[in-house]
Amino acid sequence: MSSGFKTTSQRIADRFTFGWITPSLISVVLGSLVVLLCATLAQVSFGAYQLTLAEAWHGIFDPDVIFSLEAWGTFLLGHPLPKWFSRTTLVVWNIRFPRIIVGLLVGSNLAVSGAIFQAVTRNELASPYILGVSQGAGLVIMLIVMFFASLQPILPILAAIGGAIAFLLVYAIAWDNGANPIRLVLAGVIVGTVFGSVQRGLFFFVDDLGTIMAARTWMAGSLLGTDWAQVRIALPFSIISLTLALAVSRQLNVLLLGEETAKTLGMSVEKIRFGVSAIAVLCASAAVAVAGLVGFVGLIVPHMVRTIVGSDYKQLLVGCLFLGPAILVGADVAARLALSPIQLPVGVIMGIFGGPYFLYLMRKKSNLGEI
Amino acid sequence: MAQSIDDHDTDAVNSPETTEDSETDIVVSAEDLSLAYPSSDDIVVACDDLRIPRGQITALIGPNGSGKSTLLKALSNHLQPHSGTVSLEGRTVQEYDRKEFARKLSRLSQENDSPGDITVEDLVLHGRYPYRGFFDGVSEEDEDAVERAIELAGVEHLRESSVQDLSGGQKQLVWTAVVLAQETDVLLLDEPTTFLDLKHQLQVMETIHRLNEQRAITIVVVLHDIEQAAHNADHLFALKDGAIEARGEPADVVTEGFLKDIFEIEADVQSEPSLRIHPQRPAQDE
Numbered sequence: 001m002s003s004g005f006k007t008t009s010q011r012i013a014d015r016f017t018f019g020w021i022t023p024s025l026i027s028v029v030l031g032s033l034v035v036l037l038c039a040t041l042a043q044v045s046f047g048a049y050q051l052t053l054a055e056a057w058h059g060i061f062d063p064d065v066i067f068s069l070e071a072w073g074t075f076l077l078g079h080p081l082p083k084w085f086s087r088t089t090l091v092v093w094n095i096r097f098p099r100i101i102v103g104l105l106v107g108s109n110l111a112v113s114g115a116i117f118q119a120v121t122r123n124e125l126a127s128p129y130i131l132g133v134s135q136g137a138g139l140v141i142m143l144i145v146m147f148f149a150s151l152q153p154i155l156p157i158l159a160a161i162g163g164a165i166a167f168l169l170v171y172a173i174a175w176d177n178g179a180n181p182i183r184l185v186l187a188g189v190i191v192g193t194v195f196g197s198v199q200r201g202l203f204f205f206v207d208d209l210g211t212i213m214a215a216r217t218w219m220a221g222s223l224l225g226t227d228w229a230q231v232r233i234a235l236p237f238s239i240i241s242l243t244l245a246l247a248v249s250r251q252l253n254v255l256l257l258g259e260e261t262a263k264t265l266g267m268s269v270e271k272i273r274f275g276v277s278a279i280a281v282l283c284a285s286a287a288v289a290v291a292g293l294v295g296f297v298g299l300i301v302p303h304m305v306r307t308i309v310g311s312d313y314k315q316l317l318v319g320c321l322f323l324g325p326a327i328l329v330g331a332d333v334a335a336r337l338a339l340s341p342i343q344l345p346v347g348v349i350m351g352i353f354g355g356p357y358f359l360y361l362m363r364k365k366s367n368l369g370e371i
Numbered sequence: 372m373a374q375s376i377d378d379h380d381t382d383a384v385n386s387p388e389t390t391e392d393s394e395t396d397i398v399v400s401a402e403d404l405s406l407a408y409p410s411s412d413d414i415v416v417a418c419d420d421l422r423i424p425r426g427q428i429t430a431l432i433g434p435n436g437s438g439k440s441t442l443l444k445a446l447s448n449h450l451q452p453h454s455g456t457v458s459l460e461g462r463t464v465q466e467y468d469r470k471e472f473a474r475k476l477s478r479l480s481q482e483n484d485s486p487g488d489i490t491v492e493d494l495v496l497h498g499r500y501p502y503r504g505f506f507d508g509v510s511e512e513d514e515d516a517v518e519r520a521i522e523l524a525g526v527e528h529l530r531e532s533s534v535q536d537l538s539g540g541q542k543q544l545v546w547t548a549v550v551l552a553q554e555t556d557v558l559l560l561d562e563p564t565t566f567l568d569l570k571h572q573l574q575v576m577e578t579i580h581r582l583n584e585q586r587a588i589t590i591v592v593v594l595h596d597i598e599q600a601a602h603n604a605d606h607l608f609a610l611k612d613g614a615i616e617a618r619g620e621p622a623d624v625v626t627e628g629f630l631k632d633i634f635e636i637e638a639d640v641q642s643e644p645s646l647r648i649h650p651q652r653p654a655q656d657e
Contacts, residue, residue, distance in 0.1 A: 247506060254497055258484045263449060265553070266473025266501035311486035312493070 020314045028308050032322035036104075039329045044096045046337055051088065059092035075228045076235070095227070102226040102290055103332050103346075104325040105234045107297060109287040111324025112245045114298025115305075115316055116280035119252040120273055124306075124361070125185050127298030128163070128284035132191035134293050136166020137285040139195045142215060146206050156237040159285035160278075166191055167281055221294035221347020223332050230290040237286040244279045245317055251276060252313040294328070294347040296354025301327055303361065398557055398589050399423040399446055399476070404455035406438070406445050406613075414453060415441050416613040423557075428583050428590045430604035432597055434634055438613040439593045440481065443559050446591065447478035459557070473501035477550040478559040483542070487535030491545050494534060495520055498552025516552050524548035524578055540571030547578060558582065560592040564599065576603050597634070601625050601646045609633050621646065 045056035065071045073079040114127035128134045140162030144151050151158060173187040199219065206212055217224055251272050254262050262269050305319035332346040401421040405414045416438035423429050431439045444450040445457055448464040457464045459476055485494055498520060499513040521527055524547045537545065543563060550558060564572040582588045594600040600607060601621035609617040609624060611633050617624050625646060630638045635654045641647040
């Protein structure tokens with residue numbers, strides 16, 4: 001009897017320690033990696049300076065660059081370019097590859113942010129874009145880009161403040177003895193529209209045409225012209241916010257049980273909700289700071305992952321970390337190459353495909369939005 | 372089994388000796404309590420004095436809307452009293468840290484919600500929330516507690532099932548297992564049998580008795596069925612319009628006059644061989 005109990009308890013231990021690595025999660029991760037690799041190769045080889053796929057492959061996996069401290073000093077710390085960089089290396093590593101890294105960070109941040117907001121609001125329709133967080137962050141970024149350029153290095157933090165204000169506003173407007181999903185979405189759309197209008201209004205206070213063009217591209221959500229400077233802005237905040245997000249996955253699971261149960265289990269629901277929302281706002285802001293307003297990633301990716309791996313947040317967030325980049329980088333390839341030589345903003349592609357997906361969700365779910 | 376509860380809670384005073392002295396040993400109490408919901412100022416429940424004896428099964432009964440569930444919410448610190456205090460083991464419930472409180476008292480609410488695809492085992496593990504630090508993994512104690520809870524609630528065979536595949540009765544038992552995994556000294560249950568078929572009603576009541584006898588857990592249960600309450604509880608509180616109108620042992624409380632006053636029904640009460648209620652008709656308004 002006691003040995004029987006031992007094996008049961010051992011089995012539980014294994015289940016709780018490794019059980020979350022399920023075949024479905026592995027397939028999401030592997031599938032995403034394949035998409036990501038193909039997108040990367042396409043992105044790196046095509047363009048004004050054409051490379052063959054083999055050249056692109058060797059360019060990316062060039063050990064002389066990958067294992068060179070000097071090269072990484074250039075990329076991550078902004079040191080001057082090493083003189084030994086060949087032309088191919090320059091094109092691959094200094095022009096095309098950073099765009100992919102930025103796409104990776106933006107995709108994972110937006111997906112994780114959406115997943116967290118969905119747990120906080122217990123609403124499958126929640127995402128940083130729909131809740132107005134992106135626009136709140138965007139307004140601050142626009143102000144900085146136009147008027148306070150010296151504050152650029154701490155852009156994500158300031159953007160997060162804007163995003164947080166927008167989220168609190170949305171929550172306050174939607175609150176009526178609890179925040180129901182539909183009210184939240186409506187409030188988010190309203191706050192987002194107002195913030196968006198103010199952003200567009202700002203255009204008329206700027207004379208410099210270059211700034212206006214940059215701001216316009218940015219508002220559409222684009223990775224055009226992103227390089228290592230953007231990586232340097234987004235990377236530290238992404239590492240912090242994504243690590244925190246994974247660390248709170250169990251709290252998110254308990255939030256899914258509802259406020260009353262979470263309280264009974266001893267959770268300080270308001271504090272935890274506030275804390276995880278802050279993480280989600282930071283994620284979204286880091287993304288918005290470098291890529292502008294890319295919609296629907298935070299909505300679609302968590303939904304796709306949830307359909308495959310289920311509602312457990314540990315699996316869901318890990319899945320989002322992989323599928324988010326795959327979708328965003330893939331969409332960016334389409335945005336850059338589909339109508340070449342015209343480069344569309346990736347936000348346009350996400351909107352064109354994301355909108356119908358949102359409609360499909362609306363039609364399919366009988367009780368709209370509830371997880 | 373009771374031993375292992377004390378391992379977690381060094382200051383638990385839950386030994387069999389103290390349960391003997393039930394008249395004076397009060398575990399949960401409320402004084403000058405008045406309760407209102409945040410959205411309005413209407414007082415829903417008012418009671419001067421409520422004492423829950425340790426180690427016993429106490430049932431709250433009363434007609435619909437009499438404030439039973441509201442009272443239970445206040446006892447479990449889900450509802451801030453409009454005035455007055457609720458105390459657990461001598462300290463007001465607000466003084467407790469949330470997790471510390473959740474290690475001493477748990478409440479099973481009437482309706483529970485969870486993602487459909489979660490397995491029973493994973494759901495029961497959430498019952499260990501108050502024992503785990505922010506970043507803690509699953510300890511051996513947690514595993515053992517989950518194991519005990521699943522066994523006590525009698526849901527071993529459902530362990531691997533998804534919650535969405537369970538019947539209403541099975542879900543109720545599984546949620547019972549969740550609060551059992553909290554390993555508290557006090558357990559509040561809000562109408563645990565109301566929506567269940569007879570078999571599951573009996574199963575739930577059996578589990579309640581097992582907990583009370585084997586682990587000396589104090590139980591406060593809201594019951595809809597007066598007869599069920601009378602059969603299972605050591606102690607009854609009857610509420611009407613937010614006030615406690617009667618209290619005491621079932622045999623003393625449940626009388627024909629009582630049923631007329633509280634529930635507004637004409638009924639015959641038969642006390643031998645066991646308490647039986649034969650409802651006749653709604654009482655006439657005078």
